[in-house]
Amino acid sequence: MSGPLILGIETSCDETGVAVLEGLEVRSSVLASQVEEHARFGGVVPEVAARAHVEAIRPLAHQALTRAGVHPDQLDAVAVTRGPGLSGALSVGYAYAKSFAYSLGKPLYGIDHMEGHLFAPRLSFPGYEPPAVVLLASGGHSQIVHVKAWGAYEILGGTIDDAAGEAFDKLARFMGLGFPGGPAIDADSVGGDPDAVKFPRAVRDRPFDFSFSGLKTSVITYLEKARENDSLPPRSDISASIQEAIVDVLIEKTFNAVEATGVEIVGAGGGVLANRRLREKLIERAESKGVGLFIPEPSLCLDNGAMIAGVAIEKLNQGAAPDALTLDVDPGMTLA
Numbered sequence: 001m002s003g004p005l006i007l008g009i010e011t012s013c014d015e016t017g018v019a020v021l022e023g024l025e026v027r028s029s030v031l032a033s034q035v036e037e038h039a040r041f042g043g044v045v046p047e048v049a050a051r052a053h054v055e056a057i058r059p060l061a062h063q064a065l066t067r068a069g070v071h072p073d074q075l076d077a078v079a080v081t082r083g084p085g086l087s088g089a090l091s092v093g094y095a096y097a098k099s100f101a102y103s104l105g106k107p108l109y110g111i112d113h114m115e116g117h118l119f120a121p122r123l124s125f126p127g128y129e130p131p132a133v134v135l136l137a138s139g140g141h142s143q144i145v146h147v148k149a150w151g152a153y154e155i156l157g158g159t160i161d162d163a164a165g166e167a168f169d170k171l172a173r174f175m176g177l178g179f180p181g182g183p184a185i186d187a188d189s190v191g192g193d194p195d196a197v198k199f200p201r202a203v204r205d206r207p208f209d210f211s212f213s214g215l216k217t218s219v220i221t222y223l224e225k226a227r228e229n230d231s232l233p234p235r236s237d238i239s240a241s242i243q244e245a246i247v248d249v250l251i252e253k254t255f256n257a258v259e260a261t262g263v264e265i266v267g268a269g270g271g272v273l274a275n276r277r278l279r280e281k282l283i284e285r286a287e288s289k290g291v292g293l294f295i296p297e298p299s300l301c302l303d304n305g306a307m308i309a310g311v312a313i314e315k316l317n318q319g320a321a322p323d324a325l326t327l328d329v330d331p332g333m334t335l336a
């Protein structure tokens with residue numbers, strides 16, 4: 001056996017994720033996506049999310065254990081997302097994990113969802129080690145973190161308004177591209193000209209922070225004018241230009257942090273890191289700067305149970321105490 005066996009449970013937003021890890025090896029990882037249930041509302045509805053987690057969690061946990069060929073008695077610990085996220089959604093996973101851990105007499109580790117994203121590259125690349133600068137970009141949060149050691153984080157900057165994924169989602173909705181917006185804009189941008197429209201990027205005097213409200217206003221004004229004048233370019237050009245603006249900002253700020261800290265490793269995680277253009281441009285920039293880049297495969301960038309179990313492995317290695325079963329979720333949890 002190559003390490004402890006951990007069950008990881010993730011229910012912070014609109015994906016129920018359960019995985020079994022043996023050390024850093026993913027023995028199984030299964031997901032129940034709620035995308036279709038939320039799509040008709042154009043965004044995640046918290047009550048719908050909580051209810052869908054209730055329906056999915058038991059069969060999914062069973063499936064994850066069966067696929068891994070692991071009996072619950074063999075587990076060394078149960079890991080579950082404690083925050084940040086939607087309170088009702090988090091509570092479903094946390095209550096399930098608590099009762100699972102209690103009934104089996106296993107330790108329970110409540111994990112920060114963003115620490116999961118931050119740790120995810122290690123599941124693809126065991127050599128990914130701090131010190132590193134990590135770009136975290138998801139639907140709810142976007143941050144640039146200086147990881148000094150596992151568990152020792154300094155948040156250097158982040159969004160002043162919308163998270164990067166939220167910006168994708170809102171702009172896609174405005175363009176009528178549906179939900180979730182990130183993958184829709186990513187797909188729509190294929191063949192489009194990223195330089196067709198030069199949307200704004202700058203947040204002055206704040207090297208590690210970004211804002212997407214200027215971009216949103218600018219896209220909306222541009223589209224309204226172009227529609228009035230009947231001068232709309234192909235939609236793929238607009239999608240590619242929006243995507244380019246978001247991607248450029250994220251990369252610029254990440255590499256400002258690389259320069260300021262002098263680290264030689266860049267990690268990245270969160271749903272937005274599934275974006276093809278972002279991955280491509282991060283690779284180019286890292287190569288030109290001579291720094292190591294660790295972006296996990298897209299399925300590990302999106303919400304999943306494996307990244308949550310991964311953080312618990314590190315906690316076990318460090319001898320961290322498990323959570324008391326009297327604890328509850330922490331929807332506003334922060335990394336530092």
Ligand code: KG4
Binds near residue numbers: 140141165180186301
């Ligand atoms: O990390 P995640 O799965 O859930 C949260 O913790 O929020 O991130 C979801 C976000 C959504 O806003 C979605 O639009 C965005 O990630 N996303 C993408 C892509 N795939 C998902 N954004 C840009 N391009 C993509 N291919």
Ligand code: ZN
Binds near residue numbers: 117270271
């Ligand atoms: Zn996430």
